[in-house]
Amino acid sequence: MYEEVAVGDTLPExxxxxxxxxxxxTALASRDYQDVHHDPELARxxxxxxxxxNILTTNxxxxxxxxxxxxxxxxxxxxxxxxGAPNYPGDTMVLTGTVMARTDEDRxxxxxVRGTNxxxxxxxxxxxxxxxxxxxxx
Numbered sequence: 761m762y763e764e765v766a767v768g769d770t771l772p773e774x775x776x777x778x779x780x781x782x783x784x785x786t787a788l789a790s791r792d793y794q795d796v797h798h799d800p801e802l803a804r805x806x807x808x809x810x811x812x813x814n815i816l817t818t819n820x821x822x823x824x825x826x827x828x829x830x831x832x833x834x835x836x837x838x839x840x841x842x843x844g845a846p847n848y849p850g851d852t853m854v855l856t857g858t859v860m861a862r863t864d865e866d867r868x869x870x871x872x873v874r875g876t877n878x879x880x881x882x883x884x885x886x887x888x889x890x891x892x893x894x895x896x897x898x
Contacts, residue, residue: 762867762891771829771857771871776821778813778877780849786817813847818883822873825855826887830869833892837868841885851877860886867891 776782787797792814795802803811819839827834847853853875861870868890875883 762862762869765859765862765869765891767859767862769859771825771859774825774828774855776853776855778847778849778851778853780811783811783813783817783847783849786820787814790814790816790820792816808846810848813882815841815843818843818847818875821853821855822875822883822885822887825857825873826871826889829857830889830891835890835892837888837890839885839887841873841883843883844881845877845879847877847882848879851879853877853882857887867893
C-alpha cells in the first residue's frame with residue numbers, strides 16, 4: 761500500500777540477461793530498424809563493438825521494473841532517463857531503485873532508477889508513478 765512506502769525505501773533488484781535475441785526482437789518490435797540494433801558487422805563499421813539495445817527497449821524495461829514492483833494497477837506518469845554505457849549482448853543489466861519523494865494528495869511516488877551492466881551505468885533517471893487506492897506493492 762502507498763501508506764507503507766517511505767522515502768528511502770529501496771526496490772528489489774531486477775537482473776535482465778541481455779541476449780542478442782532480446783536486443784534484436786525489441787528493436788524490431790518498436791519499429792527501430794537502425795542497423796546498429798540488429799547487424800553486428802554494420803554496428804562495428806559505425807564504431808560499436810557489437811549491436812546494442814535501443815532507448816525504446818530501455819524505457820520499456822524501466823517501466824516493467826517499476827510496475828513489477830508497484831503492481832499492475834499503478835499508473836506510470838513520467839519516465840525521465842539518460843543513457844550511458846551501451847547494453848551489449850552477453851551482458852546483464854541490473855535495475856535498482858530508491859523512493860525519493862511521496863505526494864500524498866495523489867498517492868504519487870518519485871523513484872530514482874539505475875540500470876548497470878559490465879561497462880557501468882547504462883540508464884539513470886527518475887520515474888513518477890501513482891498508486892491506486894488500496895493497492896499494494898509486491
